[in-house]
Amino acid sequence: MDFDFCFPIRVRSGQGVVRKNADAIAQLGQRCLIVTGGSGAAKSGALADVCAVLDDLGVIYDVFDRIGQNPLLSVCHEAGTLARKMQADFLFGIGGGSALDGAKAAAIYAANPAFSPRDIYTKQRKPALPLLLIGTTAGTGSEVGRVSVLTDDETGRKKSVSGDDLYPVFTLADPTYTHSMPRFVTISTALDALSHAMEGYCSPKCTDIPALFAEKAVALLWDGLLWLASNDTLPDSAMREQLYYGSLYAGITLAACGTAFPHPLGYVLTENYGILHGMACAAFLPEFLSRAEQFTPQKAARLLTCMQTDAASFNQVLDKLTDLGDIRMTPDEIDAYCDRWTTAVPNNFKASPGGFTKEDAKTMFEKWI
Amino acid sequence: MDFDFCFPIRVRSGQGVVRKNADAIAQLGQRCLIVTGGSGAAKSGALADVCAVLDDLGVIYDVFDRIGQNPLLSVCHEAGTLARKMQADFLFGIGGGSALDGAKAAAIYAANPAFSPRDIYTKQRKPALPLLLIGTTAGTGSEVGRVSVLTDDETGRKKSVSGDDLYPVFTLADPTYTHSMPRFVTISTALDALSHAMEGYCSPKCTDIPALFAEKAVALLWDGLLWLASNDTLPDSAMREQLYYGSLYAGITLAACGTAFPHPLGYVLTENYGILHGMACAAFLPEFLSRAEQFTPQKAARLLTCMQTDAASFNQVLDKLTDLGDIRMTPDEIDAYCDRWTTAVPNNFKASPGGFTKEDAKTMFEKWI
Numbered sequence A, B: 001m002d003f004d005f006c007f008p009i010r011v012r013s014g015q016g017v018v019r020k021n022a023d024a025i026a027q028l029g030q031r032c033l034i035v036t037g038g039s040g041a042a043k044s045g046a047l048a049d050v051c052a053v054l055d056d057l058g059v060i061y062d063v064f065d066r067i068g069q070n071p072l073l074s075v076c077h078e079a080g081t082l083a084r085k086m087q088a089d090f091l092f093g094i095g096g097g098s099a100l101d102g103a104k105a106a107a108i109y110a111a112n113p114a115f116s117p118r119d120i121y122t123k124q125r126k127p128a129l130p131l132l133l134i135g136t137t138a139g140t141g142s143e144v145g146r147v148s149v150l151t152d153d154e155t156g157r158k159k160s161v162s163g164d165d166l167y168p169v170f171t172l173a174d175p176t177y178t179h180s181m182p183r184f185v186t187i188s189t190a191l192d193a194l195s196h197a198m199e200g201y202c203s204p205k206c207t208d209i210p211a212l213f214a215e216k217a218v219a220l221l222w223d224g225l226l227w228l229a230s231n232d233t234l235p236d237s238a239m240r241e242q243l244y245y246g247s248l249y250a251g252i253t254l255a256a257c258g259t260a261f262p263h264p265l266g267y268v269l270t271e272n273y274g275i276l277h278g279m280a281c282a283a284f285l286p287e288f289l290s291r292a293e294q295f296t297p298q299k300a301a302r303l304l305t306c307m308q309t310d311a312a313s314f315n316q317v318l319d320k321l322t323d324l325g326d327i328r329m330t331p332d333e334i335d336a337y338c339d340r341w342t343t344a345v346p347n348n349f350k351a352s353p354g355g356f357t358k359e360d361a362k363t364m365f366e367k368w369i
Helices: A022-026 A039-043 A046-057 A073-085 A097-111 A183-201 A208-230 A237-257 A262-273 A277-282 A285-295 A297-307 A311-321 A331-342 A346-350 A358-368 B022-026 B039-043 B046-057 B073-085 B097-111 B183-201 B208-230 B237-257 B262-273 B277-282 B285-295 B297-307 B311-321 B331-342 B346-350 B358-368
Strands: A004-013 A031-036 A060-064 A090-095 A131-135 A147-151 A158-162 A170-173 B004-013 B031-036 B060-064 B090-095 B131-135 B147-151 B158-162 B170-173
Touching: A004 A208, A004 A237, A022 A046, A031 A039, A031 A046, A031 A073, A031 A097, A039 A046, A039 A090, A046 A060, A046 A090, A060 A073, A073 A097, A073 A147, A090 A097, A097 A131, A097 A147, A097 A158, A131 A237, A158 A262, A170 A237, A183 A208, A183 A237, A183 A262, A183 A277, A183 A285, A183 A297, A183 A311, A208 A237, A208 A297, A208 A311, A208 B208, A262 A277, A262 A285, A262 A331, A262 A346, A262 A358, A277 A311, A285 A297, A285 A311, A297 A311, A331 A358, B004 B208, B004 B237, B022 B046, B031 B039, B031 B046, B031 B073, B031 B097, B039 B046, B039 B090, B046 B060, B046 B090, B060 B073, B073 B097, B073 B147, B090 B097, B097 B131, B097 B147, B097 B158, B131 B237, B158 B262, B170 B237, B183 B208, B183 B237, B183 B262, B183 B277, B183 B285, B183 B297, B183 B311, B208 B237, B208 B297, B208 B311, B262 B277, B262 B331, B262 B358, B277 B311, B285 B297, B285 B311, B297 B311, B331 B358
Parallel strands: A004 A170, A031 A060, A031 A090, A090 A131, A131 A170, B004 B170, B031 B060, B031 B090, B090 B131, B131 B170
Antiparallel strands: A004 B004, A147 A158, B147 B158
16 A cells, blocks of 8 residues: 655653663753643653753753643643743653643744744744653653644633644653553553554554554553453553553554544543543544444454454443543533534544544434433 | 664655655755666656656756666765766665665765765765655665665675665655566565565564564565565566565664674675675575574564464575575685674674674585585
8 A cells, every 4th residue: 555654753762761861862952941741740750850861961941840631722832931931942841641742832832932822723833942752641642743732721622733843853751651640540541542543543544654553552552451451450560561652653653644533522521521531532432443344344353353352342341441420411512512523623534434424423422412 | 672763764655656746856956966777767667757857847957877786886976976066955866775875875975075985984974965765676675774785896895884864855665666677686676675674573673663564574575475486477566566565664674673694694695696685685594584483483483474484485485586596615715705704794693693603604605615
């Protein structure tokens, strides 16, 4: 199959990888803003490691630790303004998907001081400041990608910004930083990564190279999710590593192929019902698999083979892992949710097996009436 | 397994890809030197396509078509001097491994006018001029790599030069350009690609990502080689595509992991007995597989599984495809060949399963006494 794969895969991985790359970090400049979401970066040990290396190198740095879950444009703008004021040469994003996406947005604002928060979506920009990224969850894939998903302060809606300037110079991948994730975050982030791999794999954009990564990703991730479904404890170090590398490979697929309908539909559950992002997307994976079986049967079969499972067991395990609480929607609410899909997410809908419409979304939400 | 994969995979593939990328080509500048090995670039149709696009764009270009098999330093130096004189902004390499490696060397000489031919091995350099590459054989992998293998005019020995500046801006991969390869070139180049994938896969440097590509490569290539072993005709378009993409994936493994002992030992057969490069390397693959089975049994087993074959059938098919003619060596000649390995190829020997010594090489050559 023909392909167009122009993708800088730049991952340095392994235990102690931050310290081992001190020389490479030094080359990025003398002033750095660290952007984090707060507790994750600190608890994981990544923040302390980064600060120690920057101290050793004599790099002047400051820490912006207020990127929240589903990062707001205004907060990222603040981080970018701080980076600008301190004349940062580069930004160091540390954390889960929100922190990394926030760091990317801050790197754009820092390079474009005239931008208002919303200009990030509309105006031509100067390339973002150089980024180093460290993931502390095993899900987002943001650390190998060119996308940042941000939330509008007023509408509360998620929308992404992307560009080659958002690829990190490299990502420093140390699976030990994921050890501090609580169990529910471990599950939700693994489900997010699984969604990336499955949605990307079944997209018409998925050519041979991202398919290779997706197949490897679902095998690693599903094995980990099965373990999580049958154990109440936390994964050991080897399983953490497996989940983390699975999430990176899924991230490579995501960067090449994008997502399909589970992601934008999941945003509704996150924005309006507070469901964690990974669980919100995974809530639609059974329906996604079913459509894949109908419209791209070979790909669906191959996914199940790679996961060594079948559709019934797949749905059963997802059901056990996904906690949606008690969602209730009114027909009016559903209409309002679906309105955004008249124009907003044509790519995700086109990338779905068999296509996808506003009406399809409506039908899927109606089970919560 | 931890990994360090910082690799710009930049491939645009498919029929008509040169014309489709006219805009991207235009961005590289107004003056271009095309570097080819002569007949291959013309017969394949690639040269005509490139010239037509450059004409349309109004790019001023010249063609240097004298890169021979196993390109000589002096000839690449000439090409570089021509590029310099015409003030080329970029070079367009078209052809098999020799032409592409020659284009890389010319791009170095063009950027470093004070270099004598041999300085390419010893002196610090300014980055090579930007390169676009088009492969017309399905073997070399040079079009996705950072290495150029060159031959010293006086000693006749092959030696490589490498660097990130030798990655192409992108490679334009159109499998139809491989259709004009005669059968013996098709076989030899496929064997070369198979060697890249197998040698790279079994190297201690091979981490998860290059392994993914190697597994895919050997599956595609072995299937093609089996077909070639059981048919006397030329492959059809689909099989050509399979061999070509197999060679690209093998090239990605090669770029990440390098080669082991079959490559330097094969150089002796090429330099002194005129054996085609791919066949010369493949002559040592049965011994390579045997050592892999002994020292990295899991990897050897996985390779055979991916190829859906066993060692005995593997050796039988290779024997059928590899034509070494009537090689005869004297003990003195063997000593002379082995002398170069006291210092010259430590990386290749270290990368071999179980390690490899000058004495091992000697033993392998002694079958030709």
